[in-house]
Amino acid sequence: MNTTFLKIFCLLLFAACTMVLSPAFAQYIPKASQQNISYQEMREHLNKLYEEKADLAVQQQLKDEADVLANHPNEALVSLAILTYGQLLGDQQKADSIRNATEEKYPLGLYAASKVYDALFQEAANATDLEEKYNAFNQKYNVSSYDEMFQPKFQEGQLMVINAYLEEGNQDRAIELVPMLKDGPFFVYGVYLLDKHVEGEDKHQALLPLAKDAYADANTILRSAADNDPMLGFYERELRTISSIYASMLYHTGDYQQASELALKLLSDTNYDNDTTPTDANTLAGAYVALDRKMDALAVYETFIRKHGIEGSMGQAIKELYLELYPTEDFERHLHALDEEATAQRMAKYEQEMLKKQAPAFTLMDRNGKAVSLADYRGKVVILDFWATWCGPCLASFPGMQAAVNKYADDSDVVFLFIDTRQNEDNYKELVEDFMTKSKYSFYVLFDEMKDPANAVVNAYGINGIPTKVVIDKEGFIRFQNAGGEPNVEKLVKELDTKIELAKRHSGS
Secondary structure: HHHHHHHHHHHHHHHHHHOOOOOOOOOOOHHHHOOOOOOOHHHHHHHHOOOOOOHHHHHHHHHHHHHHOOOOHHHHHHHHHHHHHHOOOOOOHHHHHHHHHHHHHHOOHHHHHHHHHHHHHOOOOOOHHHHHHHHHHHOOOOOOHHOOOOHHHHHHHHHHHHHHHHOOOOHHHHHHHHHHHHOOOOOOHHHHHHHOOOOOHHHHHHHHHHHHHHHHHHHHHHHHHHOOOOOHHHHHHHHHHHHHHHHHHHHHHHHHHHHHHHHHHHHHOOOOOOHHHHHHHHHHHHHHHHOOOOHHHHHHHHHHHHHHOOOOOHHHHHHHHHHHHHHOHHHHHHHHHHHHHHHHHHHHHHHHHOOOOOOOOOOEEEEEOOOOEEHHHHOEEEEEEEEOOOOHHHHHHHHHHHHHHHHHOOOOOOEEEEEEOOOOOHHHHHHHHHHHHHHHOOOEEEOOOOOOOOOOHHHHHHOOOOOOEEOOOOOOOEEEEEEEOOOOOHHHHHHHHHHHHHHHHHOOO
């Protein structure tokens, strides 16, 4: 054969092979097979694949990754195989099989520890029993050896013990245990629990040293965080939370100057628009009064009310101060003008945020087994609240949601539907029933599809995190869809008032 022809033939054959083995058809090499791959890197890679899971080739890639991860020597990475099969591929049987094998292979490992840990809170008879069981757990399982992504779950147990003592009214033991949270991720929240639950004349004096330490820790953590740290926003919120508590403690223990400086910084940094703002405004105004700066105190109250309206005891406080400074003026007219300004600002703010997209139709079962459809409420404003029994922010917003439900009980044009979603427990209906019975909330609860994510309403609405509240107008259009829980009752009710009014006004437009 002519050698020139043979060379050309080989080149053409190589080119043809290259085309056949183009990236779209080349053998996929799982990222999980890379040495020293981290949990976070692997998790991000799986999430990116999941975004394209409609592609059959990508589904196979997810399976390939899971198969490699299932046999990985790092148990934390094995957990991603369980997650991939169970949540991303919908093969719960395979996920359970890997989990069972992992527990057997690592009797003191992550999954074995998780099973024992979760049972602690079901089996404990009281706070003392829970503390003893939690201490025994820590002696048996070396939590510090687990991947750092999982350690906070087990460290939170100390917080649960503290909360159990507070619920039983044993404030002294709770205060004794909070310093054990120092240098961990839950120190600020531990101080927050004490501030929320501890009562008595000596409360502020007793908690001041803890608040001071937590404030210093939160400052140190934030200063040392990198600009691209994914936890940066969380660190900032933690600092605001503990700054607010510390400022209040300083005020109540007589350090008015430092209290005013800290509260002023909080209000200035957030432009009077933050979860802690009502407390901070009261702290700053109170400190100014104590420092004989009453005009400044009045200005604080007025600025707050212009933005948020009247909240809590603030109405009485500003009334006393205003009449002391202006005894002949009409206080009620002045207050009404401030409150009207707040209402107008809220209307303008939320009107700019309005959406108009068709709400996905759904039919779900209620607690009595009755089928309920969104179409049943055509011609009404519908508020959907997506929640779960395990979701702390969801539960924190429920007092405000109950207040809103009560307020609109006689309004036939407004309906609230509470959609329980993303519960992996087999007995989720029992958990919901137990929660509703104990809490005495009068919510109309519907159950989302839990087993098949493709048919879950939460996914049809494109919801990533809960709680998420959706306001649908009378024509079936989504007008507002916002994630996050608001624990401030008055603030949440005012927000819903505004959104409901706007949904009514714009229905049909």
